[in-house]
Amino acid sequence: MSTESLVDDLRSARQALEDAEAAVAAIGEDQLERLRSARDDLLSLLDSYEGRATGSGDFQAYLEFQEAVADHVEDLPEDLPEREVFEAIDESFEKRRLSESDFDAARDALGPVDDLVDRLGQREQAHERYRATRRDVESRLREIDEEIDRLERVATLADADLDAPVDELREPMTSYNDSVADAFTSFKRDDPARDVLAFVEATRSFPLARYPDPPDDLAAFLADASVGTEPIPTLLEYADYSRSKLEHYVDQPQTFMRVVGGNRTYFDRLDAEPLQFEWPPAPADEVRWRADELVSVVNRFAPDSVVEQLERVHALARDEPHYEHLRLTARAREELSQAERERVAAGAVGDDIEALESERERLTTALEEY
Incomplete structure (x- = not known):
């Protein structure tokens, strides 16, 4: 991957991370964590009672389920984002008989909640992308350092007499x-x-x-x-x-x-x-x-x-x-390929080192900037 591609990826990953962090900050991390917990608890109730509280099944389970959902929604903080979604789901279960489609509809109704909770996952994904991109840049910098060291060793062989009786x-x-x-x-x-x-x-x-x-x-x-x-x-x-x-x-x-x-x-x-x-x-x-x-x-x-x-x-x-x-x-x-011997003879190794040093400086600056 070219230097500019690495820099572009790092810039893009940094911007995506800032956007993801801003999206979480707009709601508040604590609020989103509470919202995720509220959603997960409700989904747990749905999964636990769906087979027992639907149709003409266990009437006692039906009553327990309605009460459990009502208590869950009542206990939610008044300022919880999308609290009205939970209230609407609670109201949707206030009927004489429940079916599997009622449970499916409740899960679908959680869509706005999912969208907000997903901001936490998107932020983590953005963090991982950013970390991975930085690792790519750092890996390339190590490769550059190794190549510069190698070329400097090659340069020391510029005065070798290849016809000497070794x-x-x-x-x-x-x-x-x-x-x-x-x-x-x-x-x-x-x-x-x-x-x-x-x-x-x-x-x-x-x-x-x-x-x-x-x-x-x-x-x-x-x-x-x-x-x-x-x-x-x-x-x-x-x-x-x-x-x-x-x-x-x-x-x-x-x-x-x-x-x-x-x-x-x-x-x-x-x-x-x-x-x-x-x-x-x-x-x-x-x-x-x-x-x-x-x-x-x-x-x-x-x-x-x-x-x-x-x-x-x-x-x-x-x-x-x-x-x-x-x-x-x-x-x-032993150490030089034919191509390297030709570049040494042409005095081009110094140009190669200079180009790598320029690339190193560009990537180092990008790590500091982004």
């Missing part, structure tokens, strides 16, 4: 990522489960390479139980055994099923991701700091060849000007 950066990072993933898979597959969890817990000292903490009961159980010397795949195989079969392999089968079987998802999600580099890569200083910590973490389980690949990445990040030149290219290639 593989000088990608290849060492990809090689390291693949190697550390393979090494961790082997570690998780072959080493005792308690050693794997001990490694995970040790990463608490390295915030840039930290794993999510294992569940407390899982770590404590595997640290003490003899089954903790088994590798994780074996534990997960045991978790699929029946209780009777498991008793032959585990000393505390019930605890094992609760702690290990109940934490299968944790084991399934345990991988090398906390030890890998993202792509496009982070700034050089972040990569250097992270690589420093990763060396201390990765050498706890991975072969020297993986650590050597990590050190290659670290060396690249130390040559900050060259690294950032390649990083800018990598970001541009």
Whole structure:
């Protein structure tokens, strides 16, 4: 929806709300609430007695109904809007015999009352329309802010050299990522489960390479139980055994099923991701700091060849000007569509941001005005 359409809808919704509020104020909210209560009570009487007080039915019910309607109308405030409608309905029931058509006619006679009471509902509908329209405008403003942020990031890529040899950066990072993933898979597959969890817990000292903490009961159980010397795949195989079969392999089968079987998802999600580099890569200083910590973490389980690949990445990040030149290219290639590259090259991104800022100002003003 265009900006002008949103503004027009907001203006219209505000005017409709003001009209609805004025219509209620012209009668008075308290008066309309009393009128609604009087109408609803009368309709309740009609519904309650219609089947019993019509035709040659229950004569006692007929008398009770006439008396109840008369008492209801007599108790109405003298200044109640459309009080005469209730009086006319009361008079219409003063006859020797009532039929269903008399009840239908009474409901129809309440039309003027309904019209006034409906002003309360119309005001609420106007309120909801107004609130919904404001939400639409606010949602569009959030979209504009997000798009401006994105375009500002795009603008930072205007100086990227799209022909730069970005593989000088990608290849060492990809090689390291693949190697550390393979090494961790082997570690998780072959080493005792308690050693794997001990490694995970040790990463608490390295915030840039930290794993999510294992569940407390899982770590404590595997640290003490003899089954903790088994590798994780074996534990997960045991978790699929029946209780009777498991008793032959585990000393505390019930605890094992609760702690290990109940934490299968944790084991399934345990991988090398906390030890890998993202792509496009982070700034050089972040990569250097992270690589420093990763060396201390990765050498706890991975072969020297993986650590050597990590050190290659670290060396690249130390040559900050060259690294950032390649990083800018990598970001541009990953983040920009062909159309965006063309607009960046043409210098049109600034125009796009200016247009969005103008739209934002128009909508912000409309929210304040309406």
